[in-house]
Amino acid sequence: MITKDKTTVYSKPLKESIAIDRMMFKFEGNDSAPTMVFFGGVHGNETAGVFALREALGQIEQDKIAIHGSIYAIAGNLKALEKGQRFIDTDLNRMWTLHQINALKQKTTLNVEEQEQLEIYRLLEDILSSKEGPVYFTDLHTTSSKTLPFITINDAMINRKFSLMFPVPIVLGIEEYLEGPLLSYINELGYVSLGFESGQHYQKNAVLNSIAFINLALVFSGIVKQDDVPDYEKYKDYLTKQSKNISNIFEVIYLHNLEENESFEMQLGYKSFEPIKKGNVLALSNNKEIASKYNARIFMPLYQKKGKEGFFIIRKINPFFLKLSQVLRHCNAENFLTVFPGITWNDTNQNTLKVNTVIAKYFAKPIFHLLGYRSKRVNQNYLILNNREKVSRTQIYKNEFWNK
Numbered sequence: 355m356i357t358k359d360k361t362t363v364y365s366k367p368l369k370e371s372i373a374i375d376r377m378m379f380k381f382e383g384n385d386s387a388p389t390m391v392f393f394g395g396v397h398g399n400e401t402a403g404v405f406a407l408r409e410a411l412g413q414i415e416q417d418k419i420a421i422h423g424s425i426y427a428i429a430g431n432l433k434a435l436e437k438g439q440r441f442i443d444t445d446l447n448r449m450w451t452l453h454q455i456n457a458l459k460q461k462t463t464l465n466v467e468e469q470e471q472l473e474i475y476r477l478l479e480d481i482l483s484s485k486e487g488p489v490y491f492t493d494l495h496t497t498s499s500k501t502l503p504f505i506t507i508n509d510a511m512i513n514r515k516f517s518l519m520f521p522v523p524i525v526l527g528i529e530e531y532l533e534g535p536l537l538s539y540i541n542e543l544g545y546v547s548l549g550f551e552s553g554q555h556y557q558k559n560a561v562l563n564s565i566a567f568i569n570l571a572l573v574f575s576g577i578v579k580q581d582d583v584p585d586y587e588k589y590k591d592y593l594t595k596q597s598k599n600i601s602n603i604f605e606v607i608y609l610h611n612l613e614e615n616e617s618f619e620m621q622l623g624y625k626s627f628e629p630i631k632k633g634n635v636l637a638l639s640n641n642k643e644i645a646s647k648y649n650a651r652i653f654m655p656l657y658q659k660k661g662k663e664g665f666f667i668i669r670k671i672n673p674f675f676l677k678l679s680q681v682l683r684h685c686n687a688e689n690f691l692t693v694f695p696g697i698t699w700n701d702t703n704q705n706t707l708k709v710n711t712v713i714a715k716y717f718a719k720p721i722f723h724l725l726g727y728r729s730k731r732v733n734q735n736y737l738i739l740n741n742r743e744k745v746s747r748t749q750i751y752k753n754e755f756w757n758k
């Protein structure tokens with residue numbers, strides 16, 4: 355039998371090294387009970403999730419807490435984790451398009467991250483092939499700037515409802531700006547999937563926030579009983595405090611994408627979620643100042659060399675629109691859309707809309723967002739919109755208490 359070498363991962367804030375396998379933790383219960391799949395270290399310099407998974411799941415094991423279902427903890431980019439860098443050849447969290455996954459299966463030579471992706475893909479296939487109960491995915495990350503802990507989701511109702519259980523802010527719509535994050539792929543398979551950004555890469559609270567989040571996620575999914583987690587209330591209070599009592603839903607309204615060879619430097623001192631005003635200088639791009647066009651909040655400003663997103667801008671969503679979108683989706687309001695000129699179905703299953711933005715210019719993106727669509731511009735004249743609700747496996751979650 356071949357035994358694979360373990361990967362050594364170092365935590366700067368904890369000043370500690372651990373040796374891990376790809377599958378860091380596995381407990382398999384009844385296939386009709388809930389399953390939680392955690393990812394940590396999909397970016398190799400983001401070790402907080404890896405350390406938190408080891409600590410939190412190790413504690414559950416040590417305390418012999420009953421597990422009602424299955425738990426898997428998967429380490430992401432092993433090669434990059436070993437080196438403590440975001441990635442080696444390509445960003446493992448930008449490779450999960452159907453096109454790339456299909457190509458991957460045909461390839462004979464793989465770069466470092468393609469090898470990692472293939473191994474993770476096979477694990478996912480294995481896990482999902484047997485499960486009949488609700489399946490949850492959470493992906494643990496950290497950011498280069500200081501930040502409150504927050505959840506990112508694709509805005510399907512199942513994601514929104516499950517996320518609202520956690521006492522942290524929720525940010526919608528990042529996936530419209532990114533190509534190929536792991537969770538977007540899993541969302542397209544119809545499962546609940548949450549990204550959790552726990553803090554700045556090298557701060558200890560990023561580990562502590564993740565430990566609290568992991569425990570709450572296991573309780574909210576029903577895999578672990580609330581009464582069996584002695585520190586449940588402590589975890590909840592801790593995350594509430596770390597989030598400064600902000601638990602609203604925000605949406606991304608702008609991304610400054612970095613061009614090839616662009617020299618980019620954030621102004622020092624911006625923290626994610628910090629309010630900004632129109633005209634505030636945010637960054638220098640090729641030695642020119644970039645000023646904010648919005649009164650809103652800065653989000654995930656880039657303070658490291660690797661990465662293609664300079665900064666995002668987010669805005670709080672009015673609770674009225676959140677409620678409205680829930681009602682509209684519940685009554686399948688999108689079925690009326692194709693009576694308007696310039697809007698047609700893009701496929702026979704009526705999952706995707708094709709919108710001619712020249713003809714249908716009266717329809718703004720927010721209307722599609724309300725109805726649960728995510729948009730991708732294919733060219734100057736066309737938007738392709740995927741309906742997140744239609745692919746959601748709503749049935750498998752219908753009896754879960756958070757979904758009532």
Ligand SMILES: [Zn+2]
Nearest residue numbers: 397400495496
């Ligand atoms: Zn990350």
